[in-house]
Amino acid sequence: MISDERILMAHGEGGELTRDLIQSVFVAALDNDELRALGDAAIVPAPGDRLALTTDSFVVKPAVFPGGDIGKLAVCGTVNDLAVAGAVPRYLTTGFVLEEGLELALLREVVRSMAETARQAGVTVVAGDTKVVERGAADGLYINTAGLGHVPAGRSLGPERLCPGDLLLVNGTLGDHGMAVMMAREGLPFDTPIASDCAPLNDLVETMLVAGGAYVRCLRDATRGGLATVLNEWAGDRVGLALNETALPIAPAVAAACEFLGLDPLYVANEGKLVAAVAPDAAPAVLAAMRAHPLGGEAAVVGQVTASHPGLVTLRTPYGSERVLPMLAGGQLPRIC
Amino acid sequence: MRYIDEFRDPATAARLVDRIKRLARGRRLRLMEFCGGHTHAIGRYGLGRLLAPEVDLLSGPGCPVCVTSATDLDYAVALAAVPDLVLATFGDMMRVPGSAGRSLMHARSEGADVRLVYSPLDALALAQQLPDRPVVLLGVGFETTAPGVAATLLQAESQTVDNLLLLSLHKTTPPAMRAILCGGDTNLDGIIGPGHVSAVTGSDAWQFVPEEYGIGVAVSGFEPLDMLQAIASLIEMAVEQRPRVENCYGRGVDAHGNAAAQTLLKRCFAPSDAEWRGLGALEESGLALITDLQHRDVRALYPLDVDRAPEPPGCRCGDVLRGVLLPTACPLFGRRCTPRDPVGPCMVSAEGSCAAYYRYAEVQDA
Numbered sequence: 133m134i135s136d137e138r139i140l141m142a143h144g145e146g147g148e149l150t151r152d153l154i155q156s157v158f159v160a161a162l163d164n165d166e167l168r169a170l171g172d173a174a175i176v177p178a179p180g181d182r183l184a185l186t187t188d189s190f191v192v193k194p195a196v197f198p199g200g201d202i203g204k205l206a207v208c209g210t211v212n213d214l215a216v217a218g219a220v221p222r223y224l225t226t227g228f229v230l231e232e233g234l235e236l237a238l239l240r241e242v243v244r245s246m247a248e249t250a251r252q253a254g255v256t257v258v259a260g261d262t263k264v265v266e267r268g269a270a271d272g273l274y275i276n277t278a279g280l281g282h283v284p285a286g287r288s289l290g291p292e293r294l295c296p297g298d299l300l301l302v303n304g305t306l307g308d309h310g311m312a313v314m315m316a317r318e319g320l321p322f323d324t325p326i327a328s329d330c331a332p333l334n335d336l337v338e339t340m341l342v343a344g345g346a347y348v349r350c351l352r353d354a355t356r357g358g359l360a361t362v363l364n365e366w367a368g369d370r371v372g373l374a375l376n377e378t379a380l381p382i383a384p385a386v387a388a389a390c391e392f393l394g395l396d397p398l399y400v401a402n403e404g405k406l407v408a409a410v411a412p413d414a415a416p417a418v419l420a421a422m423r424a425h426p427l428g429g430e431a432a433v434v435g436q437v438t439a440s441h442p443g444l445v446t447l448r449t450p451y452g453s454e455r456v457l458p459m460l461a462g463g464q465l466p467r468i469c
Numbered sequence: 470m471r472y473i474d475e476f477r478d479p480a481t482a483a484r485l486v487d488r489i490k491r492l493a494r495g496r497r498l499r500l501m502e503f504c505g506g507h508t509h510a511i512g513r514y515g516l517g518r519l520l521a522p523e524v525d526l527l528s529g530p531g532c533p534v535c536v537t538s539a540t541d542l543d544y545a546v547a548l549a550a551v552p553d554l555v556l557a558t559f560g561d562m563m564r565v566p567g568s569a570g571r572s573l574m575h576a577r578s579e580g581a582d583v584r585l586v587y588s589p590l591d592a593l594a595l596a597q598q599l600p601d602r603p604v605v606l607l608g609v610g611f612e613t614t615a616p617g618v619a620a621t622l623l624q625a626e627s628q629t630v631d632n633l634l635l636l637s638l639h640k641t642t643p644p645a646m647r648a649i650l651c652g653g654d655t656n657l658d659g660i661i662g663p664g665h666v667s668a669v670t671g672s673d674a675w676q677f678v679p680e681e682y683g684i685g686v687a688v689s690g691f692e693p694l695d696m697l698q699a700i701a702s703l704i705e706m707a708v709e710q711r712p713r714v715e716n717c718y719g720r721g722v723d724a725h726g727n728a729a730a731q732t733l734l735k736r737c738f739a740p741s742d743a744e745w746r747g748l749g750a751l752e753e754s755g756l757a758l759i760t761d762l763q764h765r766d767v768r769a770l771y772p773l774d775v776d777r778a779p780e781p782p783g784c785r786c787g788d789v790l791r792g793v794l795l796p797t798a799c800p801l802f803g804r805r806c807t808p809r810d811p812v813g814p815c816m817v818s819a820e821g822s823c824a825a826y827y828r829y830a831e832v833q834d835a
Contacts, residue, residue: 387470451482452483453516454515461809
């Protein structure tokens with residue numbers, strides 16, 4: 133049993149306190165055979181021929197925000213990276229860096245939320261690690277997750293497959309996560325609360341791939357830097373991307389908060405939104421499948437792939453003019469994931 | 470969004486654009502948007518392209534960060550290095566390079582205690598938390614920002630928070646307007662008057678423009694319909710040759726301005742000469758602390774030796790600020806000078822013209 137209510141340096145020193153912490157917080161919540169074995173490495177059945185492997189670290193401040201927390205985020209972020217690569221996520225590992233003095237109640241809440249999100253996403257957290265650093269050497273807690281998934285035969289997604297004329301689809305409103313975190317951090321008193329969209333997207337992706345098959349050319353989760361930044365990464369020698377401002381779904385509260393703070397929602401992070409490039413013939417079916425899914429009710433066609441300005445992402449304004457959406461030099465907001 | 474969408478209606482915008490084109494009667498007119506906020510609105514809504522070729526929009530010196538001289542910046546950077554001193558600044562000033570490319574961000578990475586504040590009152594709170602250390606507020610801004618700084622100083626006086634000091638780089642806009650019009654190298658047909666500045670000064674502050682220089686001023690808000698309305702009004706004045714001051718921002722501005730803000734300015738500041746990037750030294754264009762507040766004047770307390778700084782080599786910010794050069798015509802624009810690695814201040818500030826042209830580039834026809 134852990135009697136102390138806060139994390140001590142001793143929790144990271146490998147002795148009894150470490151063991152208690154792992155058992156009572158991590159194993160208790162994330163419970164599965166591989167983790168319970170507490171071996172040096174988890175041994176798992178190979179999920180398929182082609183594997184997808186990814187890793188991500190999470191430093192969001194504050195650790196708990198409307199619509200989510202750092203634990204939920206750490207699962208969603210890695211699951212979504214696997215999903216948009218066309219992989220079926222299977223296993224996660226996680227590493228925690230804890231600041232001396234962290235409230236144990238917060239850690240429990242975060243790990244519980246992590247476990248719940250993992251269950252929801254159908255992944256197992258099979259290995260983990262905990263380190264404790266001196267007070268002031270970290271800000272509360274940081275989490276790393278790595279994820280392993282398998283890529284079913286014949287599946288291939290990527291920006292090299294983009295064709296002029298493909299339509300760009302998003303699964304709902306943009307900028308919710310970044311603004312929710314910003315509002316929570318700055319304590320800005322808006323009447324309408326904004327909640328993060330943080331969610332595992334793997335089931336939505338499967339639904340889309342069933343509906344569109346190989347006509348779904350490329351997927352990305354529009355996280356750090358928002359939709360505009362992700363699309364800039366797609367733009368290359370052959371193709372550009374053209375967005376239509378009037379088609380972009382943005383929640384009124386997010387639009388108002390961005391207006392108030394001088395931010396552009398197209399550059400604000402999402403944690404439960406993806407953008408898909410889909411061949412025009414298949415787009416209606418994919419859009420219908422997205423809208424029928426709980427995470428795609430507000431899905432919309434927001435633009436298209438074009439050959440007319442390769443390398444550029446552009447926005448058609450409601451006034452008929454068209455301007456470039458560049459890559460920003462720095463993020464608009466620090467530490468949102 | 471209520472109170473905003475009304476001023477963004479595309480159908481009304483299209484009607485206004487038509488009206489502007491009809492009013493121009495084939496002439497090509499040169500208008501200056503004085504304020505950096507307007508430059509950004511023009512870019513964000515793509516108004517420049519919609520109004521071409523009848524209307525050329527030139528940006529003016531209305532970005533307080535951009536017109537801060539390299540010498541003043543060098544002084545701020547030197548000040549930040551004074552042991553124990555805390556420099557409180559608005560975020561925009563952090564990355565502006567002084568001479569030799571050094572900014573407050575560099576000073577901070579070398580150990581200077583530079584803190585970001587969102588409001589002058591944050592600096593007051595900081596001074597209260599650190600009573601044994603001098604806390605210097607870097608006061609940058611026009612008539613819009615200066616009253617808040619004045620209110621903060623008066624609060625520090627009444628609460629006897631003696632360690633709050635000010636580096637006043639505040640500037641007033643009418644002298645800059647006059648300098649541009651006297652310079653004669655911009656050849657303007659009208660001026661889109663600053664919205665927020667005019668809320669403090671009143672639109673009457675611009676009466677000298679039609680009276681002495683024979684061109685119109687239309688004070689504008691920052692939404693597309695505000696701006697198109699102001700532009701239509703200026704075109705009409707220019708074509709009819711009846712220049713005057715028109716207030717097209719009635720929901721924020723009146724003829725006489727904000728009396729409370731003006732009183733605050735008078736209680737703390739007196740006009741002084743000031744150095745503007747691009748325009749040089751302009752008489753009575755700065756705001757120096759009055760004698761009763763000399764004990765808060767950081768320049769008097771820390772007379773650091775700073776050389777007169779040259780502008781960064783090749784940088785044409787000065788010409789951009791006077792409306793002589795479009796940002797895109799500067800040889801450094803987008804090549805050596807980008808928001809990520811800025812050479813001149815106009816590429817740094819959120820209100821800088823070069824940053825606006827970079828951020829909101831128009832799509833060229835293929």
